[in-house]
Amino acid sequence: MELDPLLLSRMQFAFVVSFHAIFPVFTIGLASYLAVLNGLFYRTENPAWERLAVFWTKVFAVVFGMGVVSGIVMSFQFGTNWSNFSFAAANFLGPMLSYEVVTAFFLEAAFLGVLLFGRGKVPQGVHLFASIMVAVGTFISAFWILAANSWMQTPVGVELIDNRFHITDWSEAIFNPSFPYRFTHMVLASFLTGGFVVAGVSAWYLLIGRDVRANKKALSMCLWLLLVLAPAQALVGDFHGLNTLEHQPTKVAAMEGNWETSSHTPLLLFAIPDQAAQTNRFEIGIPSLASVILTHHPAGVVPGISEMPPEQQPPVWLVFWSFRIMVALGFLMIAVALAGLWLRRGGRIYEHRGFLQLLRLMSVTPFIAVLAGWFVTETGRAPWLVYGMMTHAEAVTPSLTGGMALFTLVGYVAVYAVVFWAGTYYLTRVVRNGMQEGGEEIKGEVERPMRPLSATHTPFDDVSTNPSK
Amino acid sequence: MGGIDLALIWAVIIGFGVIMYVLMDGFDLGLGILYPFAPDEDARDVMMNSVAPVWDGNETWLVLGGAGLLGAFPLVYSVFLPALYIGVFLMLAGLIFRGVAFEFRFKSRKNRHWWNRAFCWGSAVAAFAQGAVVGAYIQGFAVEGFVYVGGALDWLTPFTVLTGLGLMAGYALLGATWLIMKSEGYIQAWAYRITLPLLVLVLAVFLIISLWTPFVNPDVWERWFGHIGVIWIFPALALGCAVVVYRSVRQRREGLPFVATLGLYIFTYLGLVISKWPVIVPPNHTIWDASSSPESQLFLLIGVLFVIPIVLTYTAWTYWVFRGKVKVGEGYH
Numbered sequence: 060m061e062l063d064p065l066l067l068s069r070m071q072f073a074f075v076v077s078f079h080a081i082f083p084v085f086t087i088g089l090a091s092y093l094a095v096l097n098g099l100f101y102r103t104e105n106p107a108w109e110r111l112a113v114f115w116t117k118v119f120a121v122v123f124g125m126g127v128v129s130g131i132v133m134s135f136q137f138g139t140n141w142s143n144f145s146f147a148a149a150n151f152l153g154p155m156l157s158y159e160v161v162t163a164f165f166l167e168a169a170f171l172g173v174l175l176f177g178r179g180k181v182p183q184g185v186h187l188f189a190s191i192m193v194a195v196g197t198f199i200s201a202f203w204i205l206a207a208n209s210w211m212q213t214p215v216g217v218e219l220i221d222n223r224f225h226i227t228d229w230s231e232a233i234f235n236p237s238f239p240y241r242f243t244h245m246v247l248a249s250f251l252t253g254g255f256v257v258a259g260v261s262a263w264y265l266l267i268g269r270d271v272r273a274n275k276k277a278l279s280m281c282l283w284l285l286l287v288l289a290p291a292q293a294l295v296g297d298f299h300g301l302n303t304l305e306h307q308p309t310k311v312a313a314m315e316g317n318w319e320t321s322s323h324t325p326l327l328l329f330a331i332p333d334q335a336a337q338t339n340r341f342e343i344g345i346p347s348l349a350s351v352i353l354t355h356h357p358a359g360v361v362p363g364i365s366e367m368p369p370e371q372q373p374p375v376w377l378v379f380w381s382f383r384i385m386v387a388l389g390f391l392m393i394a395v396a397l398a399g400l401w402l403r404r405g406g407r408i409y410e411h412r413g414f415l416q417l418l419r420l421m422s423v424t425p426f427i428a429v430l431a432g433w434f435v436t437e438t439g440r441a442p443w444l445v446y447g448m449m450t451h452a453e454a455v456t457p458s459l460t461g462g463m464a465l466f467t468l469v470g471y472v473a474v475y476a477v478v479f480w481a482g483t484y485y486l487t488r489v490v491r492n493g494m495q496e497g498g499e500e501i502k503g504e505v506e507r508p509m510r511p512l513s514a515t516h517t518p519f520d521d522v523s524t525n526p527s528k
Numbered sequence: 529m530g531g532i533d534l535a536l537i538w539a540v541i542i543g544f545g546v547i548m549y550v551l552m553d554g555f556d557l558g559l560g561i562l563y564p565f566a567p568d569e570d571a572r573d574v575m576m577n578s579v580a581p582v583w584d585g586n587e588t589w590l591v592l593g594g595a596g597l598l599g600a601f602p603l604v605y606s607v608f609l610p611a612l613y614i615g616v617f618l619m620l621a622g623l624i625f626r627g628v629a630f631e632f633r634f635k636s637r638k639n640r641h642w643w644n645r646a647f648c649w650g651s652a653v654a655a656f657a658q659g660a661v662v663g664a665y666i667q668g669f670a671v672e673g674f675v676y677v678g679g680a681l682d683w684l685t686p687f688t689v690l691t692g693l694g695l696m697a698g699y700a701l702l703g704a705t706w707l708i709m710k711s712e713g714y715i716q717a718w719a720y721r722i723t724l725p726l727l728v729l730v731l732a733v734f735l736i737i738s739l740w741t742p743f744v745n746p747d748v749w750e751r752w753f754g755h756i757g758v759i760w761i762f763p764a765l766a767l768g769c770a771v772v773v774y775r776s777v778r779q780r781r782e783g784l785p786f787v788a789t790l791g792l793y794i795f796t797y798l799g800l801v802i803s804k805w806p807v808i809v810p811p812n813h814t815i816w817d818a819s820s821s822p823e824s825q826l827f828l829l830i831g832v833l834f835v836i837p838i839v840l841t842y843t844a845w846t847y848w849v850f851r852g853k854v855k856v857g858e859g860y861h
Contacts, residue, residue: 127584128627132620134594138609139616145598146606146674150824153599157828160595161835164588168842225821456610456676463680467617474621478628485632519635 062461065452068140071468073437075132078475080433081426082126087201087246088253089119090194093174097190101183107273113178114493115257117515120175121489125482132471134160140464144444144454148224151217151232152207159203166196198246205245209238211445212436213306219448236306240299241436247292248432251392252425254285259422260490262415270494275409278418282399282408289392296389297352303436304353307446308362309371310439313378315349316342320363324349332375337365373441381434388428395421485519492517534825538600539808539815541832542593547797549589550658551702551790552843556583558703560626560651561696562722563644570856571715572644575703576633578710581850583630585843587623592832592839599828603674603818607809610676611669612661612683619657626650652696659695662800663688663737667744668810687737687744694733698793701726705773705786710854716782723777723785731770734796738763741803747811748803759802766795 093115100108134156137145145152173181173189181189210216216232217224226232258281261274304311312318316327316339325344332339350359364372395417402408440446444454556579566572597605609616625646633643660683667687670678704726707719742749752759769791776784806814819825 124631128624131587131591131623134591134598135609135616135620137598138594138605139613142606142610142676145609146602149598149602149605150821153595153602153820154824154828154831157592157595157599158831160591161831164592164839165835167588168838226823229823229827456613458610458676458678458680459613460680463613466614470617470621474624478624481628481632485635517635518637519632519639 062465064459064461064464065455067461067464067468068455068459069451071140071464071471072136073434074468075129075136075471075475077430077433078479079126079129079133080429082122082129083197083201084245084249084252084426084429085122085256086119086126087197087249088251089115089122089256090190090197091250092253092257093119094187094190094194097187101187107270107276110270110273110494111277116175116178117489117493117517118486120515121482121486123171125478128478129475139467140456140459141444141454142456142458144449147219147222147449147454148211148445150224150226151210155203155207155210155233159200162196162199162203166193166200170196201245201249202242205242206233206235206238209241210235212241212440213237214445214448224445224448237299237302240295240302243295244292244299244432247288247295248425248429250288251285251292252429254281254288255392255418255425256422257281258285259419260493262418263490264494265409266412266415266419271409273494278408282396282403285392285396286400289389289396293389293393296386301353303439304362307440309364309367310373310378310436311353312362312364312366313373313375313439314382314435315353315361316375316379317349317361318364320360320366322350322358322360323347324353324359324361326352327379330379332379334369334372334375337369371442373439378435378439381431381438385428385431385435388424388431391424392421392428481519485517488519489515489517534822534829535600535815535819537829538596538819538825539806541829541836542596542600543801545589545593545596547794549586549593550797551793552586552589553583554699554793555579555702555706555786556586557626557651557655558699558701559707560647560703561655561700562703562707563648563651565722567714567718571711571718574711574715574854574856575707576630576647578707578854580630580634582843582846584627585839585846587627588839590623596828596832600820600825601808601815601818602820603809603813606674607669607671607676607813608661608665611678612664614680615657615660615664615683619654619661622650622652622654622657624650626654651699655696655699656692659692659698660684660688662695663691665804665810666691666741666748666800671809671813687740690733690740691737694730694737697726697729697733701730702786702789702793705789708777709783709786712853712855715856720777720780724774727770727773727777730792734766745810747807751803759799762795762799762802766792766799769795 093112096108096112096115099105100112137152137156170189170192173186174193177186177189210232213236214224214232215235216226216228216230218227219225258278261278261281264270264274265278300311300314315324316330316332317324318337318339323346325342325346326348327339327342327344329341329343330339331341347357349361350357353359353361364375398414398417399408402411402414408414442450442452444451559575559579563572563575566575594605597608627650629643629647629650633640633647636643663685664683667683667685669676670682701723704719704723708716708723711719742752769788772788773785773792776788804810806816808815808818
C-alpha cells in the first residue's frame, strides 16, 4: 500500500494539536480560577482561599509547563507539513501566530514569575494584579489562535492573488463571521474544564477527609459556576451551530448525518453513516427535531451531505459521532450540575459519596468533549483547509513523501508518549500530595524563577525508598 | 511607507534573534554535550543548576524566530522547514527531551540517570541538527519558483555533517567557558582543562569549513576573493577573540574566556551573513523575494518592537539575579 503523505500529515497534525490543546484549555480556565481565589483572599483574608490558591497554583505551573513544551512543536508544524498553506496564508497567519507568541512572552516575562513565586514576597495587591494579568493574557493568547482558526473556517477580508492571500481588511479578517461564536464557545469550554477538574479534585479530597473546610468552599463554588456555565454552553453551542449552518452547511449536514436535503428532518440519536452508499444504517431518530433545532420550525429545510459530490464530503462518521460525544457529555455536565443543586439541601453535596465519586470521574469529561468538538469543526470542513479557497491537498508540502511523514508521525507519538506519561504521572503526585500539612516535599530545593515547575516541590519518585541523600 | 525598508528591518530583527539564540541556548546545550564527561554527579548538579534559571528564557528566541519567520519571511519558513524536515523533527525531539529532563531531574532520585541521558542526548541531537541547518544554508536548497523540490535527506551531506559536529564542538566550548565563570574548585579546574582542546577543535573545524565552503558554493568564493577586501575584518576579529580565549585561560581569568568565546561566534556569524547577503533562501532568493506583504510586516513589527525590549530587560534581570558562582550541594541536602 502506498503511504499517503497527505493523510499522514493530517493524522500528525491532529495528534500534535490534540495533545497540545488539552493543556491551554485547562490553563485558561485555571488562570481565571486562580485570579478569583486570590481576589477572594485579598478581600476576606480567609486562609482557606489562600490554601486553595497555593495548591492550584502548583497544578497551574505544571500544566503551563507542559503546554509550553508541546507548543514549541506547533510553531513548526505549519512549515514542515503544510508549506504551501504557510506560504499562501503567511500574510494573515504569520501575524496572528506571532502575536500569540508575543502575548505569551510578555505574560511570562512580566507576570508569571510574580504569580508563581511572589506570594509573601511582593505586596498582596501586586500579586493579585499579576494573577489577573495572567488570566487576561490567556484570553488574549486564545484570541489570536482562534482568530487564525476561525479565519480558516470562514475566510473574509482577503483576496487570493497568484496563490497568495492578501489582506484587504484586517479587522474583517480577524473578526470574521465564525470568530465570536468560536471564541465564546471555547472560553466557556475552558471554564467548564477548570470547573470540573477543580470540582473532581475537591470531591476526592472530601472523600478522604483532607482540608475539608477549604475543599467544601471550592466544591460549592464550582458547582454554582457549573450550574450557570453548563447550560450557557449548550445555548452558545446552538448559536455556533446556526452560524455554521449559514457558512458551512455541509459540516452541519454531516453533524446531523443528513444525506439528502429535506424538511421535517429527524434528530438522529444513533446511526452508522455509510459513506460509500451515501446513506445511514440503523437510524434511530426523533422526527422533525433537527429541523426545529436548526430552523426553529418543524418544516424547516436542513441541507444534505449529497449536495456536495463525494470527493468534497467530509468523513461523515467521524463528524457525526464526534458531535454526538460532545453533545452527550455536555448534557451529562448539565445533569451533574443540576444534581448538585438538588443535593445542596441539607448539605448533602459534601457527604453523598456516590455524588463525590461521580464528580471525580467527571473531571476527564471536559477534555474529551473539547477534543470531540475540535474533531467536529476540523474534520467537518474537509476537504477544505481554508474554506472554499484552499484544500488540504493543495496545502500540503509538495516535497513530502509518505515515508518522511510516517517517520515523524511515529516519532512524535513516541516523544509525546514519554512526555505525557511523565507529566501526568507527576501531576497525579502533586494532587496526591496537595492540600495537606507536611506533604512530601523536596527539602531545600533552590527556587528557580522562570521555570514553571519549580513552583512545586513534590518529588518525582518516592524519596523514602532511596536511603542516600 | 515610502523610504522605510521593512524587509531590511525584519532581516536585522531575525538576524539578531538567531545570534541571540545561538549564543544563549548555545552554552546550555553545550553543558548537555559535556554532561557525560563531567568528573562526577556533583559536577553535573552544578552544571545544570548554573543554567536552570535561564535556559527556557534562552529557548524563547527560537520560538520567536520561528513565528517571526512565518510572519516576515514566509518563503524561508516554507522552504527551510520542508527541506530540513527530518532534521527539524530531530531538533524538536531533542529540545523536548532535554526540556523535560531539566524539570524532572531535580525532582528525581532513583530515576535520575534516565533524565541525565535525556538531557545529554537531547542536547547533542539538537546541537547537531542546528549545525546541519547552518551547513544546509551554506549549501543552498533545490527550489523551483517558491517551492522546495528536493528530497528528504538532501540536507545530509558530508559538509553538513561537518557543520553539525562543528556546532556541537562550538556549543561545548561555550558551555566550558560558561562553567569556568560559574563554578569553582575541581569543577572549574576541569572546565579550564577541556577549554583549550575544545578551542583547537573549534578553530580546526572553522578552518575546514571556510576552505570547503567556496567549493560548495562558488558565490561565496566570489564574495570573499572579489573586490570587497574590508570583509576580511570579521575573520580577523574572530581570530583575535580566539587568541584572547587562549591567553585568558592560561592566565586563569574567570569571565573573559566566556566573553571572548561569545565574540568569536559573533564575528564568525557576521562573516557568514556577509557571505550570503542579501540572499536568505540560497541560492537565489533575497530578503525582498522572501518577504510577506509590507502591511503584514508592519503589523507584526509593532508588536515585536514592543515585546523585544521587555524580553531583553527581563532576561538581563534574570541573569543579574542569578549572577555569581554555583556551589556544590547548593540546592540539595
